Amino acid sequence: MAAALLYIFNPADHGFYPRCYLKVMTGLDCPGCGGLRATHQLLHGHIAEAFALNPLFVVAVPIGGLVALLMLAESLTGRKWPRIISMTATIWICATVTVAFAVLRNIPWRAWLGL
Template identity: 45%
Template sequence: MGVLMALGTCALVFFFNPAQHGFYPRCFLFELTGLFCPGCGGLRSAHQLFHGHVLTALQFNALFVLSLPVLAMWAAQKVLGRGAVPAAKPVRSFRLVWLALAIAAVFTVLRNLPAFAWLAP
């Protein structure tokens, strides 16, 4: 069921550009504060990736694009099982969570600073 929902969502993002269609959810943080969250531009980035526009996707959300290989490995391990996908050296999961949160926090702060406006979607 989850795989079907993921495929349906991917098809929706592929066929309907989030930059041109208003039925996609708006970012709550941006609506309230005018600040970009780490996910802002992620749907637009995904749409561009689906159409082969990697540089444009990076401009919308570099963190999303650069994290895709890690997320793909994690998802493959969850769907196919641990033995089916080669895994890196085991690391305690709480360390990875804290590392991901730290990276997202730094990315969020930087993309809202004038000197790093190129990170904003």
């Protein structure tokens, strides 16, 4: 249902979607800002446009989907899949990447480059 709503109604054009409180209060983009608009673009097959809106989200979607499929397969078969890294390391990596993305997306790169 949510995917159908996002497919039909572009968040960039319709104001009934929730607004990011961090963006409203500070003007800064949170790591999730642009996620709804990116989802709309992905549902329409526009990967480059989605990536421009929120690259972290676009990269995380297939990874999250793969993890969900592996967890489903584990629960259905009872077979444990080999782990490349520990859960603790995974959490730290995800947290570090998310915080770094939040900081980097709010740095005025174009102003520094004179663009």
